[in-house]
């Protein structure tokens with residue numbers, strides 16, 4: 203029976219533990235958190251030793267696989283030590299806030315030949331095959347993405363130096379999915395805004411940002427994200443893949459709605475101006491596909507099975523690929539800081 207351990211026993215750690223507890227072919231050996239009660243609470247659920255120093259965990263418990271569920275600012279030494287010990291690991295996104303550090307970790311993983319996975323569970327969504335089919339069958343000229351919500355509770359989140367900001371910490375899921383189902387970014391240009399969130403203590407991050415992306419095939423995307431909203435009625439989250447005759451709205455881990463001229467038009471349809479200047483009904487009816495709700499479980503199971511079998515080929519988000527998504531989001535921050543577009547090919551040159 204393979205043994206697993208976890209470093210970082212907070213919110214997302216519990217999410218993974220809920221999955222791991224369902225697997226009969228692995229057992230917990232240790233949990234580590236700087237806050238001992240948190241590691242103890244996990245050990246109470248799953249068994250295993252409790253540590254506050256990950257080095258001690260590595261030396262004493264000798265796990266076959268590790269789940270690293272620490273905040274964005276805490277990456278680096280842990281991964282390097284885990285790689286030195288040759289332990290396959292699953293690490294949460296964003297893999298770092300420092301692209302050069304992430305590249306060094308990536309290169310050490312390659313040298314060691316380790317199986318790794320990153321917490322981009324949306325890649326395992328049952329919505330991705332229909333989304334990809336739509337993209338293959340329709341020439342997409344525009345991707346429109348929005349993620350508007352509030353300020354998460356964890357204290358490090360509201361400090362951009364610790365979290366990376368909303369793009370890097372949260373909306374990175376959408377950035378990653380765009381890469382996964384559509385294509386690689388070539389140029390990135392972002393603007394931020396502050397001053398709308400006034401009532402959160404120790405708040406020092408962007409309230410919102412808008413990013414323009416150019417892709418290799420010439421298509422554009424606009425990605426808007428904000429944490430200024432205080433009421434669910436103001437929340438919004440979706441990706442729209444838009445072509446000349448149809449569009450697909452992808453609601454992450456929920457459903458896709460596919461709108462097309464052929465499926466139109468039954469109720470509440472608005473009017474659009476056609477290419478010849480005449481008015482036509484906009485499609486209001488859609489073919490919908492619901493998510494099967496298995497993405498998170500499948501993501502964790504795929505990693506566990508990869509470690510058991512020694513074959514990492516089914517993992518959809520290995521560390522090296524997650525570094526590219528990290529670069530995509532850090533490019534936005536760089537553009538915000540400099541006021542200039544960022545050339546992704548330069549950023550990923552080495």
Ligand SMILES: NC(=O)c1ccc[n+]([C@@H]2O[C@H](COP(=O)([O-])OP(=O)(O)OC[C@H]3O[C@@H](n4cnc5c(N)ncnc54)[C@H](O)[C@@H]3O)[C@@H](O)[C@H]2O)c1
Pocket residue numbers: 209210211212213214215234235236237240254256271272273274276294295296321322323356371372
């Ligand atoms: N994949 C997803 O959908 C998803 C969802 C939520 C969070 N996350 C990511 O997971 C990470 C953690 O988020 P969270 O919400 O669980 O945060 P959290 O603050 O709830 O938990 C992180 C835990 O790590 C511990 N920790 C920090 N440094 C440590 C160290 N050196 N050694 C041992 N323990 C350490 C903290 O004490 C804390 O208990 C973040 O990067 C976040 O972006 C991913």
